[in-house]
Amino acid sequence: MNKDKVTVGQFALLLLLVTSGSKFLSLPSILAGDVGHDSWLVLCVAFLWDGVCLAFLGWALKLNQQNHLSLDKILRTTLTPIVEKLVLLVFFVLFVTRSIVLLNSCYRMFAVTFDVSTNWIMFVLPIVAVSFFAIARGFVSIARVGQLMCALIVLCIVALLSFTVRQTDFGGLLPIAEAGWNNIIKTAFDRCFWFADYIFVYFVMENLHIKKRTFAPIFASFAVGVVLTVAMNAIFVALFGSIAPEIKLAMSKISVFSVSETTNGRWDWLTLSVWIMSVLIKIVIFIYCAYKSGEKLFGLHFTKPNVWAILVIALLLMTPLLISAETIVQDFMTKLLVPFAVVQYILPLSLPLLTTIANKKMTVEVPNE
Amino acid sequence: MxxxxxxxxxxxxxxxxxxxxxxxxxxxxxxxxxxxxxxxxxxxxxxxxxxxxxxxxxxxxxxxxxxxxxxxxxxxxxxxxxxxxxxxxxxxxxxxxxxxxxxTRTTIARAIVEPPTSMVMRGPREGFIEDAKTNLTLIRKRLKTSDLKVTTLNVGKYTNTTVYVCYICTIADDKVVNKVIQQVKKINIDGVLDASYITRYIDQNKTALFRRVGMTEKPDVAVGKMLEGRVAIIVDGSPMVLTVPYLYVEDLQSPGDYYEDHTMTSLNRLLRFVSVLASVLLPSLYVCLQMYNYQIIPLKFLITVLNATQAIPFSPLAEMILIIVIFDILREANLRMPSAVGISLSLVGAIVLGDAAVKAGLIGAPAVMIGALSGIGLFTMPDNTLILSLLRLAITFIAGMMGILGVILSMMMILFYLCSMQGYHTPFLAPFTPPMENDKQDAVMNKPLTQWTKRPKSIPNKNQTRRGK
Incomplete structure (x- = not known):
């Protein structure tokens, strides 16, 4: 059994979970700080660009069905090994950074909403342990858990939003594009770090099996993820108006509107507990990708899960003990915006061409062997 | 000569x-x-x-x-x-x-009676016995076809135990059949005293927490599984017949389900599923709520819980662990006791340990209620409850240490584990993941028998059509 094999259906559902998973935490307040009540338009623009890139990526994945090449092999065959290593390095940094940011949001979410006050190390280590366990069991376990939990998680998000929507005054979203389209598009690019969640597919592409005309579930899942995220963001800015930038954890505050505390108790926490699983699944996926990119970066091939590699990642995830996560978001990401954008947006656009060339080269090489 | x-x-x-x-x-x-x-x-x-x-x-x-x-x-x-x-x-x-x-073999065998582990309200009451040949007869009596094939193997250096590998050759997948025969042939052991010895060898994952080989004492169940493409293994000296491949959902299925109305069966299975989930999670959620997130509890209920627990000398975690351990001790002791003594033991457990402990103020009534509900709820599942009992204890402990995060992470870990399990070309959590819509006709919800036109895809087979064209 191939432990990392993933089907199109599983990829589609994982995409849905990772698209909406983390964007209900600190991103809404950041965007509200940037463009006010037009933040949902920023999401629309960013997702539109994501959709275009996803279409190219899908095309590349279809072309890759010929030889089932991995990303590192495509890059090595078409570009130079140095470019391959550089891209893998950027991926490694990107996944570690995104994991840190996600972990930080989760940490605050648990501290504020669930009263789980622990230190960073004791919070991160169990999550790394679970991620390591998932790596050991193979990507198929992550994909199947995503498949199993997806409906429940989406149901919880919809339940939370539908309760809140009754108390929302959508007039607060008017006038549309008050911040100006240029400003909205610029913000979408500046905050691109938070988007392009499909990038995890780079590290499972050799194990993804696509049959004819099977792109529909991928785009359908992506569309559902986009609708949920944009709806949540619109509700958030419409609910909180000018104080939205101060509400650092969107989901925990939105959920307060969904129940009556005195009669039923805070049952919204049950739905929050289920929803938080999507964020944890996303963290596990990113740690898996960081592990794989590290493995390929150093030209290693672990037949068994490597404890040292996961320890290195765990140590890197301890960075917020030295530099605050806010500093990482503000400074570090701004400096690395361009390399991140290259792997997030330029690579998928060029991947169909690179895959075609790699396929041709492989076809030529086979008879010589 | x-x-x-x-x-x-x-x-x-x-x-x-x-x-x-x-x-x-x-x-x-x-x-x-x-x-x-x-x-x-x-x-x-x-x-x-x-x-x-x-x-x-x-x-x-x-x-x-x-x-x-x-x-x-x-x-x-x-x-x-x-x-x-x-x-x-x-x-x-x-x-x-x-x-x-x-x-000139002598036949010493007990009578064919209803197995004590799988009693049914409706349906056949015959059960397997310790004689392999009789067990084979019980299967053949229900499968009067030349497609039923039996491969005889002998296992055990000293016991030389007869093992029959039975399958329907026009349904069972050859790869599965060959794999089972290979696995049985590979067994190198001095003695086989029960089918459970064989289980440990044919289960391909040696570290599996969950059982991955089906066991039944009822011939109708064994035949039903063979008709879905499974392979049955009869071991001489054991009243248990093994079946592979095995799905986790089989743990929720009771032999009587197939002789009841499908609506009742669906409701019963749903009830079992919910009660098993609640049994595993209730103690940990109670500990979480008591220790960290009491805001979740509605105010009136919270006041009642506080009144009942304020004088308790133990922490909610210690209190709950104590109750679960006591329950497990009573359960284990009850299994070993003769039935007459067992009743006394239940009374001692219920009255002395439960009621007296609450009255003495050692443990709170809500915790006893949660512990008892959790303990009993687990037994709605027809089989394989012990591992869930252990997991319940572990999750409760983690919940006490880490709060709701611990519960979520524990559940994720269990799910990662279950989702990655696969044996004999069959994913353990099928038909839920990977999803197989047709197979869900007999998963938790049960469709009418007349609508079962296809055999389950999750079990490898070479004849998908169950009935009709």
């Missing part, structure tokens, strides 16, 4: 159970058998009598012809086969240089 007789006497020296007897029927013939394994009447009727009361003959073919009264008569060519047939209760007849074996 006299040489074989000498060797045989040498092998069985100092064994009073081994008997030889010389008969003169024109030529001197020696018969050898194990007294405890053979029926005196069969030896007399199938061996001695036919030889004594015919005309004297020195011809081997003629003697062989006289022994046709026996159900199984065959020539034995080598010494290992001689030992093998004698060990299995045959009588060996040495005629000059030739050797014949006659089936």
């Amino acid at each position: 006299n040489n074989y007789l000498e060797q045989l006497q040498n092998v069985y020296r100092n064994d009073d159970d081994f008997c030889t007897r010389q008969i003169d029927c024109g030529v001197s013939v020696t018969i050898a058998f194990l007294d405890s394994m053979c029926s005196d009447i069969k030896i007399s009727n199938y061996v001695v009598e036919p030889m004594l009361y015919g005309e004297g003959s020195t011809d081997f073919a003629e003697i062989k012809k006289r022994l046709t009264a026996g159900a199984v008569v065959k020539e034995v060519a080598n010494f290992f086969d001689v030992v093998d047939v004698i060990s299995n209760g045959h009588t060996v007849v040495f005629v000059g240089e030739n050797c014949l074996s006659v089936d």
Whole structure:
């Protein structure tokens, strides 16, 4: 059994979970700080660009069905090994950074909403342990858990939003594009770090099996993820108006509107507990990708899960003990915006061409062997 | 062949159970058998009598012809086969240089009764017994087709236990059948005393927490599973018949489900699923709520809980762990006790340990209620409850240490584990993940039997059509 094999259906559902998973935490307040009540338009623009890139990526994945090449092999065959290593390095940094940011949001979410006050190390280590366990069991376990939990998680998000929507005054979203389209598009690019969640597919592409005309579930899942995220963001800015930038954890505050505390108790926490699983699944996926990119970066091939590699990642995830996560978001990401954008947006656009060339080269090489 | 007789006497020296007897029927013939394994009447009727009361003959073919009264008569060519047939209760007849074996096995078996582990309100009440041949008969009685194939294997250096691998050749997948036969053949063990010995060898994942080989005491269940493409393994000396591949959802299915109305079955299974989930999670959620997130509890309920627990000297975690451990001790003790004593033990558990502990203020009534509900709820599942009981204890402990994060992470870890499990080309959590819509007809929700037109895809098979075109 191939432990990392993933089907199109599983990829589609994982995409849905990772698209909406983390964007209900600190991103809404950041965007509200940037463009006010037009933040949902920023999401629309960013997702539109994501959709275009996803279409190219899908095309590349279809072309890759010929030889089932991995990303590192495509890059090595078409570009130079140095470019391959550089891209893998950027991926490694990107996944570690995104994991840190996600972990930080989760940490605050648990501290504020669930009263789980622990230190960073004791919070991160169990999550790394679970991620390591998932790596050991193979990507198929992550994909199947995503498949199993997806409906429940989406149901919880919809339940939370539908309760809140009754108390929302959508007039607060008017006038549309008050911040100006240029400003909205610029913000979408500046905050691109938070988007392009499909990038995890780079590290499972050799194990993804696509049959004819099977792109529909991928785009359908992506569309559902986009609708949920944009709806949540619109509700958030419409609910909180000018104080939205101060509400650092969107989901925990939105959920307060969904129940009556005195009669039923805070049952919204049950739905929050289920929803938080999507964020944890996303963290596990990113740690898996960081592990794989590290493995390929150093030209290693672990037949068994490597404890040292996961320890290195765990140590890197301890960075917020030295530099605050806010500093990482503000400074570090701004400096690395361009390399991140290259792997997030330029690579998928060029991947169909690179895959075609790699396929041709492989076809030529086979008879010589 | 006299040489074989000498060797045989040498092998069985100092064994009073081994008997030889010389008969003169024109030529001197020696018969050898194990007294405890053979029926005196069969030896007399199938061996001695036919030889004594015919005309004297020195011809081997003629003697062989006289022994046709026996159900199984065959020539034995080598010494290992001689030992093998004698060990299995045959009588060996040495005629000059030739050797014949006659089936004279005695049948010692208990009556076919309803198995105590799978009682049903409706449906067949026959259960497997310890005799493999009878068990095979019980299966064949329900599968009157030449497509039912049986491969006989012997396992165990000393026990030489007979193992029958049964399957329907037009349904079961060849790869699965061959894999099972290979796995059984590979078993290198000195003795097989029960089917559970075989389970440990045919389960491909040695570290599996969850059982991955089905066990049933009911022939109708075994046949039902074989009709879905599974392979049944009968082990001599065990009333349990093994079935592979095994899905986790089978743990929720009770034998009686198939003889009830499908709506009732669906409701019962849903109830089992919910109660098992609640049993595993309730203690941990109670500890979480008590220790970290009491805001979640509605105000009126919270006041009641606080009133009941404020004088308790233990922390909610210690209190809950204590209750779960006590419950598990009582359960384990109850299993070992004779039924009459078991009732007393239940009363002691319920009255002394429960009521008195609450009255003494050692544990709170809400915790006892949650613990009892959790303990009983687990037993709605027909099988395989022990591992869930252990997991419940572990999750409760983690919940006490880490709060709701611990519960979520524990659940994720269990899900990662279950989702990655696969045996005999079958994902353990099928038909839920990977999803197989057709197979959900008999998962938690149960469709009417008339609508089961296809066999489950999750079990590899070579004939998808169950009925119709």
